[in-house]
Amino acid sequence: MSNMSPGAKFRAALKNNKPLQVVGTVNAYMAMMAERVGHQAIYISGGACANASYGLPDLGMTSLDDVVEDARRITAACDLPLMVDIDTGW
Incomplete structure (x- = not known):
């Protein structure tokens, strides 16, 4: 993995x-x-987190912690920059 931020x-x-x-x-x-x-960059959305990780629709039923946990899993496995869409805003 890269040592770049x-x-x-x-x-x-x-x-x-x-x-x-x-x-x-x-x-x-x-x-x-x-x-x-x-690919040189990736993203995850709150809706993707709700759908893929919890089997829920994108209706604000997941929390910021849920999205952060998915982002942590992704960044632990991949060196690409990750853009995170926190569309609900918490």
Whole structure:
């Protein structure tokens, strides 16, 4: 894994890829696949967390902690910069 900060990794990806294609991932395995096939950045949304991790619709039924836990799992398994959509805002 890189010793660059997450923000530095994301800024580098933005600088080096015009346009930067950011692919959605819902778990660590999908993030690893995205990295393996050559994507330079990934994202997860609150809706993806609710759907994939809890089997719930995107109706604000999960918490910030739930999304943070999914983000931690993804960043532990993958070196790509991760953009996290916290759409509910908590």
